[in-house]
Amino acid sequence: MNRVLELQDITKVFHLGSMISRLRITAVDHVSFHVGSAEIFGLAGESGCGKTTIARMILGFEEPTSGQIIYRKKDGTPVTGKEVWRTAGVQAVFQNPFETFNPLRQVERYFFEAVHNFRLASSHSEAVARINKALEAVGLSYKEIAGRYPAEFSGGQLQRVSIARSLLTEPSLLIADEPVSMVDASIRMSIMNLFRELVEKFGVSVLYITHDLATAYYVCDRIAIMLRGNIVAMGDVEKVLVKPRHPYVELLRECIPETDPRKRWAAKVQLAESEQEEYLRAGCKFAGRCPHVMERCQRESPKDILVDGVLVKCFLYS
Template identity: 40%
Template sequence: MSKNLLEIKNVTKVYQRGLLSSHAKVALKEFSLTLKEDEPTILTVAGESGSGKTTLAMLLLGFITPTTGEILYKGQNIVSLRGPDRIAYRREVQAVFQDPFAVFNPFYTVDHLLTVPIKQFKLAKSGRDARNKMDEALNAVGLRPEDVLGRFPHQLSGGQRQRINVARALMLKPRLLIADEPVSMVDASLRANILESLRNMHRDHGVTIIYITHDLTTAYHVADSITVLYRGDVVEKGDVESVIRNPQHAYTRLLVDSIPWPNLDQKWGQHSIRSQASQDEFHAGAPTP
């Protein structure tokens, strides 16, 4: 029988606002999910703002604890992980967040940012080995080491920062990557590039990815399956093709209706260029006043 990589069992998260329990906010309700160790997959969790997506990410990373229910990583409750098991979990479960700036210390260079995890998790045998690992990870996300190493975060573009985050995660060879709106702050041309490196990470290293987004167009291109959250409730789940082509729940239908359909089968990154081109045509054809 194949083992479970991750098992989320009836997890509910209630945020207390102030001391009065009447001000409590249920951010996630009875959420369950099982991911198998030997079946790497890409799962999208989609939903509008405030539906509980980041709450789920925070729970999985152990930054917050469930109010009820439990999260098991390789069969062990993440709350009670200690010693080597805890270190393994912290290396094997990585995250990429929406705002790539938020996780950078502005006073440290990119080298430092990438060296810290190498040292922390003893990933390299020597300085040269460490440098090779950095180069390999940067190349994998389409960055040239000589362009970014030695620089400070503010000397990089948003897209470069986000790709460095992906490279950092990649270097750690995680089993599970939680990507919370990883491309919503970068422009469309880079979006394709970053999503492609996530897909490669899945394909080449068997990383399971939980891709959190409100954008079903990218979900369609990236994911195998999808879970739709609405105000903390799972309203629909299934493989991405059937959910998007044939949504059952009214809220999913609403999300699907906001997809620019003619572009769904187009390759990533072409959409914005096309629409820019058609705008230009529009302006070119408009009568001059």
């Protein structure tokens, strides 16, 4: 499988507090994964585990402290750093479409602006045709958005509009950071289905970032589960979630009612310690909450190990 995106041993350290009480948080800790062509790869975990930091580094908004991120264009040319954002081959879909668009601007302005910036058309009618094509891919049309302001759309519609805009440049990769968490539960699935359709029709790849295991299970091909900057389990979504190997994944799974996989991941999993304390912990970050904790988990960080095709970071298997 071709790799559209590859993260190689990515670390991001943030410095918090004043110069005197310097606190270092390793928000992303030696993370490696790839997104294949025409696949939906999930990056899931509780809030504060480092997901958005990863998205921002991929888009070039934030520089990794160490490691490399490589995006491959359709012709195979590798691109890294800030260049990624400029290729137009990678586009982002954000959490809140009402923040993506200025309430005082007609949404079509954003489309014409993108057509202009990326030189996608040489006449007005060509631009409209291009815009209409992108909107049709999400089940809308130019007629339906022409002259309208963001407030005239529902959250779900506006998220579709935002996805259409990201499709204008015919990207090969969409970075979708919590794209449905602000959208009504009733239409969340239709947006998930839309991502699947885009993959099948246009061969787009999607990095689907979420704190919601249920939608991730519904839509992803492969998934990585993050805990405090570490990927603790990664592989085929069925293998990772249905027969969890890592105790953390087991705990997360208990929060989804089995009978209805579309229900949201229940409230945040009970924290044994504060987010920051867990980040600063030596050894396995899950040791404070793990029912299987052993003495070495408190001291050493477990290495990745392959268990039945799933990458697992846990001493239970070494």
